[in-house]
Amino acid sequence: MNLRIIILIFILVFSRGNIIFSQVNDIEIKHTIKKFYTSALVNGKCYEWLGHLSKQIGGRLSGSLNLERAILWAEQELSEIGLDSVWLQPVMVPKWVRGTFEYASIESSPGNSINVPICALGGSISTPFSGISANVIEVRSFEELDSLGFENVNNKIVFFNKAMPADLINTFDSYSKTVNQRYDGARIASKYGAIAVLVRSLNLSLDDFPHTGTMSYGDLPIRERIPAASISTNGAELLSSMLSLNPEIKFFFKQNCKNYPDVLSYNVIGQINGLKNNNKILLVGAHLDSWDLGEGAHDDGAGVVQSMEVLRLLKINNYKPLNTIRVVLFTNEENGLRGAKNYAELSYLNNENHVFAIESDAGGFTPRGFSIETNNEDFKKIKKWKPFFRPYQINFFERGESGPDINFLKTKENILIGLRPDSQRYFEYHHSANDTFDAINKRELELGAASMVSLIYLADYFGL
Amino acid sequence: MNLRIIILIFILVFSRGNIIFSQVNDIEIKHTIKKFYTSALVNGKCYEWLGHLSKQIGGRLSGSLNLERAILWAEQELSEIGLDSVWLQPVMVPKWVRGTFEYASIESSPGNSINVPICALGGSISTPFSGISANVIEVRSFEELDSLGFENVNNKIVFFNKAMPADLINTFDSYSKTVNQRYDGARIASKYGAIAVLVRSLNLSLDDFPHTGTMSYGDLPIRERIPAASISTNGAELLSSMLSLNPEIKFFFKQNCKNYPDVLSYNVIGQINGLKNNNKILLVGAHLDSWDLGEGAHDDGAGVVQSMEVLRLLKINNYKPLNTIRVVLFTNEENGLRGAKNYAELSYLNNENHVFAIESDAGGFTPRGFSIETNNEDFKKIKKWKPFFRPYQINFFERGESGPDINFLKTKENILIGLRPDSQRYFEYHHSANDTFDAINKRELELGAASMVSLIYLADYFGL
Numbered sequence: 001m002n003l004r005i006i007i008l009i010f011i012l013v014f015s016r017g018n019i020i021f022s023q024v025n026d027i028e029i030k031h032t033i034k035k036f037y038t039s040a041l042v043n044g045k046c047y048e049w050l051g052h053l054s055k056q057i058g059g060r061l062s063g064s065l066n067l068e069r070a071i072l073w074a075e076q077e078l079s080e081i082g083l084d085s086v087w088l089q090p091v092m093v094p095k096w097v098r099g100t101f102e103y104a105s106i107e108s109s110p111g112n113s114i115n116v117p118i119c120a121l122g123g124s125i126s127t128p129f130s131g132i133s134a135n136v137i138e139v140r141s142f143e144e145l146d147s148l149g150f151e152n153v154n155n156k157i158v159f160f161n162k163a164m165p166a167d168l169i170n171t172f173d174s175y176s177k178t179v180n181q182r183y184d185g186a187r188i189a190s191k192y193g194a195i196a197v198l199v200r201s202l203n204l205s206l207d208d209f210p211h212t213g214t215m216s217y218g219d220l221p222i223r224e225r226i227p228a229a230s231i232s233t234n235g236a237e238l239l240s241s242m243l244s245l246n247p248e249i250k251f252f253f254k255q256n257c258k259n260y261p262d263v264l265s266y267n268v269i270g271q272i273n274g275l276k277n278n279n280k281i282l283l284v285g286a287h288l289d290s291w292d293l294g295e296g297a298h299d300d301g302a303g304v305v306q307s308m309e310v311l312r313l314l315k316i317n318n319y320k321p322l323n324t325i326r327v328v329l330f331t332n333e334e335n336g337l338r339g340a341k342n343y344a345e346l347s348y349l350n351n352e353n354h355v356f357a358i359e360s361d362a363g364g365f366t367p368r369g370f371s372i373e374t375n376n377e378d379f380k381k382i383k384k385w386k387p388f389f390r391p392y393q394i395n396f397f398e399r400g401e402s403g404p405d406i407n408f409l410k411t412k413e414n415i416l417i418g419l420r421p422d423s424q425r426y427f428e429y430h431h432s433a434n435d436t437f438d439a440i441n442k443r444e445l446e447l448g449a450a451s452m453v454s455l456i457y458l459a460d461y462f463g464l
Numbered sequence: 465m466n467l468r469i470i471i472l473i474f475i476l477v478f479s480r481g482n483i484i485f486s487q488v489n490d491i492e493i494k495h496t497i498k499k500f501y502t503s504a505l506v507n508g509k510c511y512e513w514l515g516h517l518s519k520q521i522g523g524r525l526s527g528s529l530n531l532e533r534a535i536l537w538a539e540q541e542l543s544e545i546g547l548d549s550v551w552l553q554p555v556m557v558p559k560w561v562r563g564t565f566e567y568a569s570i571e572s573s574p575g576n577s578i579n580v581p582i583c584a585l586g587g588s589i590s591t592p593f594s595g596i597s598a599n600v601i602e603v604r605s606f607e608e609l610d611s612l613g614f615e616n617v618n619n620k621i622v623f624f625n626k627a628m629p630a631d632l633i634n635t636f637d638s639y640s641k642t643v644n645q646r647y648d649g650a651r652i653a654s655k656y657g658a659i660a661v662l663v664r665s666l667n668l669s670l671d672d673f674p675h676t677g678t679m680s681y682g683d684l685p686i687r688e689r690i691p692a693a694s695i696s697t698n699g700a701e702l703l704s705s706m707l708s709l710n711p712e713i714k715f716f717f718k719q720n721c722k723n724y725p726d727v728l729s730y731n732v733i734g735q736i737n738g739l740k741n742n743n744k745i746l747l748v749g750a751h752l753d754s755w756d757l758g759e760g761a762h763d764d765g766a767g768v769v770q771s772m773e774v775l776r777l778l779k780i781n782n783y784k785p786l787n788t789i790r791v792v793l794f795t796n797e798e799n800g801l802r803g804a805k806n807y808a809e810l811s812y813l814n815n816e817n818h819v820f821a822i823e824s825d826a827g828g829f830t831p832r833g834f835s836i837e838t839n840n841e842d843f844k845k846i847k848k849w850k851p852f853f854r855p856y857q858i859n860f861f862e863r864g865e866s867g868p869d870i871n872f873l874k875t876k877e878n879i880l881i882g883l884r885p886d887s888q889r890y891f892e893y894h895h896s897a898n899d900t901f902d903a904i905n906k907r908e909l910e911l912g913a914a915s916m917v918s919l920i921y922l923a924d925y926f927g928l
Contacts, residue, residue, distance in 0.1 A: 038631040166907070167502040169856050204907065366830070366886050368857060392633050393832060395859045422830050422886065424907045443630070443668065443888045 029461065032319075033388055033454045039313050040450035046305040047442040049077065050364070053305065054295035054437035061122075061292040062332040063095025063263045070288050071266050074304065074329050078270040081312045085273075088266035091342040093332040095260040096123055098292055102210075102229060104253035106239055107133065113252070116235035119210040119293060120255040121182060121199065122335045123217075124228040131254030132157070132196050132227065138243050142180070142188055154193030157251050159243075160185045161200045161236050164427065171204060171423040172362070178202055179213075186228040187218045196227045198251065200236040202427060208232045209432040212291050214335045229253055265289075267339045271326035272314060274460075280323040282459055283357035284310045284452055287333030287340075287405055294435035298426065301437075302364025302445055304329050306419075309449035310456060321460045323355070330405040333361070337404060344408035355464045358417040358452055359403025363429070364445040365421035369396025370455065374415040378464065382415065385458050394451055396420050415464060419452055493925065496783075497852055497918045503777050504914035510769040511906040513541065514828070517769065518759035518901035525586075525756040526796040527559025527727045534752050535730050538768065538793050542734040545776045549737075552730035555806035557796040559724040560587055562756055566674075566693060568717035570703055571597070577716070580699035583674040583757060584719040585646060585663065586799045587681075588692040595718030596621070596660050596691065602707050606644070606652055618657030621715050623707075624649045625664045625700050628891065635668060635887040636826065642666055643677075650692040651682045660691045662715065664700040666891060672696045673896040676755050678799045693717055729753075731803045735790035736778060738924075744787040746923055747821035748774045748916055751797030751804075751869055758899035762890065765901075766828025766909055768793055770883075773913035774920060785924045787819070794869040797825070801868060808872035819928045822881040822916055823867025827893070828909040829885035833860025834919065838879040842928065846879065849922050858915055860884050879928060883916055 040046075053070060060067040071088065078086045102120055105113040120126075137153055139145045140162040145153065160181035164174040178200075185197045201211035210230045217225045231239065242249055268288060274280060286303025290296020307327045314325060331339035347354065358370075369389075372379055379399060386397050401407070402416035410416055421444070429435040504510075517534060524531040535552065542550045566584055569577040584590075601617055603609045604626040609617065624645035628638040642664075649661045665675035674694045681689045695703065706713055732752060738744060750767025754760020771791045778789060795803035811818060822834075833853075836843055843863060850861050865871070866880035874880055885908070893899040 037633070041630045166505045169501070169911075171907075366888050393860065396857065424830050424911070425905050428905075441889050441892075443635075447633075447888070 029388060029458070032457060035317055036313050036453045036457065037392060037450040039317055040309065040446045041443065043316065044309065044446040044449065045312055046309040046445055046449050049305040049308060050297060050301050050440060050445065051437055053301045054297040058295050059292045060288065060290050060296060062093040062265060062289050062335060063260065064292065067265060067289050067331065071268055071331070074268045074288060074308070078268065078308060078327065081315050083270040083272055083311060086270040089269055089343065089346065090264055090266055091331060091338050092262040093265040093338045094336045095263045096335060097258050097260065099126070099256035099258060102253065102255040104229070104231070104251070106242055107250040107252055108242060108246070114238070116238060117208050117210045117232040118198070118229045118235065118253055119212050120257040121215040121228040121230055122212055122291065123215050123259070124186065124255070124257055125225050126256040126258060127196065127227045127254050131252055133250050133252040134195055135248065136239065136243060136251045138240055145189065145192060150192050153189065155195055157196045157198055158185065158189040158194040159198045159239060161240055163200060164202055164204050166204060171427050174204065175202055175427060182213050182230065183215055186215055186226050187220050190220055190224050190226050194226060199228065199230050201230050201233050202430070203233050203432070205428050206233045206237065208234050209434045211430060211432040212293055213431045227255060229255060265331040265339070267331050267343050268329040269326065270311060271324055272311060272321055274323040275320050276322040278324055279353055281352060281354045282323050282325050282456055283328055283354055283406065284456060285328040285330060285357065285405055286360050288329040289332050289334055291334055291431045293431065293433040294429070295437055297435050297437045297440050298363040298429045299431065299435055300333070300361045302440065302448070303360035306360045306364070306445065306449040306452060310453040313449065313453045319457065322463070323460050325456060325460065333405055340405035340408050347409065354409045354414055356415045356459045357402070357406040357409055358419060358455060359406045360419040360448060360452060361403050362419065362423065363421050363426040364440050364448060365425060366444045367394055367419060367421050367448045367451040369394050369420050371398060371400035371402060371418040371420050372415070373400065373402045373410070373417070375412065378415050388458065389451070389454070392447070392451065417455065419448055421448055493852060493922070496921060499781055500777050500917045500921065501856060501914040503781055504773065504910040505907065507780065508773065508910045508913065509776055510773040510909055510913050513769040513772060514761060514765050514904060514909065515901055517765045518761040522759050523756045524752065524754050524760060526557040526729060526753050526799060527724065528756065531729060531753050531795065535732055535795070538732045538752060538772070542732065542772060542791065545779050547734040547736055547775060550734040553733055553807065553810065554728055554730055555795060555802050556726040557729040557802045558800045559727045560799060561722050561724060563590070563720040563722060566717065566719040568693070568695070568715070570706055571714040571716055572706060572710070578702070580702060581672050581674045581696040582662070582693045582699065582717055583676050584721040585679040585692040585694055586676055586755065587679050587723070588650070588719070588721055589689050590720040590722060591660065591691045591718050595716055597714050597716040598659055599712065600703065600707060600715045602704055609653065609656060614656050617653065619659055621660045621662055622649065622653035622658040623662045623703060625704055627664060628666055628668050630668060635891050638668065639666055639891060646677050646694065647679055650679055650690050651684050654684055654688050654690050658690060663692065663694050665694050665697050666894070667697050667896070669892050670697045670701065672698050673898045675894060675896040676757055677895045691719060693719060729795040729803070731795050731807050732793040733790065734775060735788055736775060736785055738787040739784050740786040742788055743817055745816060745818045746787050746789050746920055747792055747818055747870065748920060749792040749794060749821065749869055750824050751795070752793040753796050753798055755798055755895045757895065757897040758893070759901055761899050761901045761904050762827040762893045763895065763899055764797070764825045766904065766912070767824035770824045770828070770909065770913040770916060774917040777913065777917045783921065786927070787924050789920060789924065797869055804869035804872050811873065818873045818878055820879045820923045821866070821870040821873055822883060822919060823870045824883040824912060824916060825867050826883065826887065827885050827890040828904050828912060829889060830908045831858055831883060831885050831912045831915040833858050833884050835862060835864035835866060835882040835884050836879070837864065837866045837874070837881070839876065842879050852922065853915070853918070856911070856915065881919065883912055885912055
């Protein structure tokens with residue numbers, strides 16, 4: 001037997017051993033993932049939790065009594081699943097209050113008016129007590145506003161009516177292309193002498209729900225700030241068609257929202273300590289606050305209960321993680337991100353090592369995969385896990401943004417991931433009174449939690 | 465320059481040419497598919513069509529006036545999109561009528577009863593006019609019924625209470641595992657002396673909607689046939705828990721459904737003639753009939769309007785197919801499949817060559833891909849088209865069943881395909897009063913139509 005043959009046999013035996021070893025591993029991994037999915041679908045708790053959070057607590061804007069209730073409830077529920085520790089992390093958050101519901105009408109001719117559904121944008125100032133009545137100038141971009149200039153805009157209400165483009169497959173891409181009119185519209189229109197802005201709701205459907213969301217005056221002096229409201233898509237279509245018939249019609253609206261001084265709030269945190277690498281943290285999170293309209297069921301009650309469920313599924317399946325697995329329910333994502341910023345700052349000061357974080361903040365719909373934010377090497381590593389998700393029809397593993405809260409934890413080495421559910425229905429509910437528990441499908445919600453716990457498990461198992 | 469170098473250069477030039485040629489093709493294909501998706505999402509008509517079919521016409525069981533209306537409506541709409549021909553294909557179909565709504569109650573003790581929602585199963589006989597009141601024996605399988613035997617079953621109502629398993633990812637797999645109790649339950653229970661059967665609704669949710677569906681007495685003599693009804697999942701849970709407390713409780717129900725002689729119905733057919741291979745047919749289809757409960761929005765109004773939309777999208781994008789592209793709206797899928805059988809028989813007699821057929825009959829939810837029924841060679845060919853669907857998040861290309869109607873067209877050479885939408889919500893609506901237009905999402909529906917027309921286009925372009 002010559003040397004080459006010996007080497008060949010050696011390689012064969014060795015590699016065969018490897019294959020057997022890796023097959024055994026694969027079987028164990030597949031079995032564990034199957035267990036998580038089955039638990040989530042058969043013995044899940046997240047749907048019941050979301051029912052409570054949506055129906056018994058409801059919308060929970062920063063600074064509201066409801067958010068305080070939600071914080072105490074989440075702390076209590078996390079305590080009951082037997083984590084190693086559960087605590088509240090204090091942080092000051094903005095307090096903006098809508099006040100009485102808004103009122104608006106299109107005045108087609110003196111004495112003739114049609115009511116339309118509007119709501120104040122988050123952070124907006126109120127109108128004068130008697131409301132605002134003015135001519136309307138409709139635009140579909142900041143460029144159009146620029147070209148109209150001061151003489152055409154002064155003393156008018158600027159109506160930003162760019163619709164979310166329907167032809168993009170991922171509705172978050174449509175949102176990205178239109179959200180600037182909501183966020184920056186008032187700041188920019190003010191420079192041209194506008195006395196208020198009205199923004200088409202960021203909703204791909206035509207319906208009667210106005211959608212709120214955060215806006216900013218940037219560094220605009222207080223006296224130059226103008227009220228900003230959102231009009232339902234049906235209202236926007238009506239206003240636009242009436243303007244095309246008669247550009248001289250007036251729009252009347254009234255809102256009495258108000259900014260108050262910051263108030264104390266909390267991130268809710270719980271964890272299972274790692275058996276081996278206690279200092280390495282794998283985080284799963286979502287934001288506990290929501291807008292005040294609706295129940296914050298999809299945004300982001302779904303993410304909250306899925307994140308809680310991840311730790312519960314680890315516990316009830318008696319999984320002992322090698323690394324520390326932590327759930328964080330961030331406060332004040334919607335209008336300030338203070339919870340996330342504070343969490344990241346403290347974690348930096350305390351030298352905490354977040355090797356991995358996943359956020360669910362895109363609705364409780366059927367999960368399609370993961371958006372992955374990391375270096376090339378780790379991206380490749382995670383893509384290799386894709387076959388484990390094949391039986392669960394999870395096949396989106398792409399580079400992309402993770403989530404607004406965990407984003408502050410980004411380092412050169414760590415891995416940030418966003419759960420990516422099917423996006424088709426999200427913007428029907430987002431930031432509106434339509435975002436209620438009955439828009440949640442139990443199985444879709446549970447599949448999201450199962451997908452997150454499975455990814456966390458793989459990250460824990462393979463080490464990062 | 466020696467021969468090897470010459471050959472090498474020759475290969476390089478030749479293959480490069482090939483690559484360039486194939487890249488040009490790819491760009492054209494991608495562009496065309498993008499056009500179809502954009503048309504469907506921006507200028508789609510299927511949602512409006514489905515609104516009419518669901519709300520203005522409604523449930524359309526074989527033999528009903530509503531189905532006749534739907535046939536005339538579909539013929540009219542297809543005529544208006546400018547097809548080369550539209551026609552009705554006559555076929556006799558069964559006529560089963562529910563009669564007045566069913567009534568049922570659990571009699572926990574004399575004088576105490578609780579109403580529960582039931583509905584007759586399609587094809588069932590009525591109860592006697594005064595209804596049936598009897599003890600109940602609960603089982604979860606035919607094996608359990610066998611083991612109980614005549615002495616335990618005789619003169620009782622058999623209550624089939626096997627729940628759809630929640631841990632399977634594809635809900636159609638859960639359906640397959642439980643549908644036999646609905647279809648064969650009465651036939652089998654009758655042999656053990658049962659006087660009626662009550663079947664747990666095939667629904668993964670707990671709610672108050674009874675779900676109907678077809679059942680069969682097989683070759684059971686008329687005098688041995690017993691009434692069969694479906695009970696809502698909540699009702700089934702209640703009945704089961706009451707039986708566990710007191711096996712002697714009685715169940716009362718009454719239904720007066722009836723089978724009538726067959727009546728005339730029609731398949732609705734339209735086509736665009738092929739420019740080159742007029743004799744090769746690419747079929748897209750769905751079934752126009754539905755159960756009488758609800759509006760038949762997901763089952764199968766969605767498939768109907770998506771199939772119609774496929775031809776409309778070809779027309780408005782001015783696509784001239786090489787092969788004949790035909791839409792078939794089958795009649796009587798739900799309780800007889802007579803439309804499909806008749807269509808296949810006539811097509812065989814007329815030597816029609818259906819090289820390709822796709823059916824949409826799994827709800828109007830976000831499309832996930834295609835279930836493909838063909839030989840190895842053609843399966844591989846179709847799998848190669850997968851990258852064209854990547855931008856649209858269509859990634860399920862697997863072997864599997866196609867659709868109940870096109871199934872009769874199967875040959876050794878042709879390709880049958882089922883559109884596979886996300887299945888999580890389907891059985892909440894299926895065959896119940898819950899299957900209404902408001903459960904339809906416009907974009908999800910449109911994406912299904914766009915996916916079908918894109919596949920048909922590829923089949924036409926590449927030839928089969």
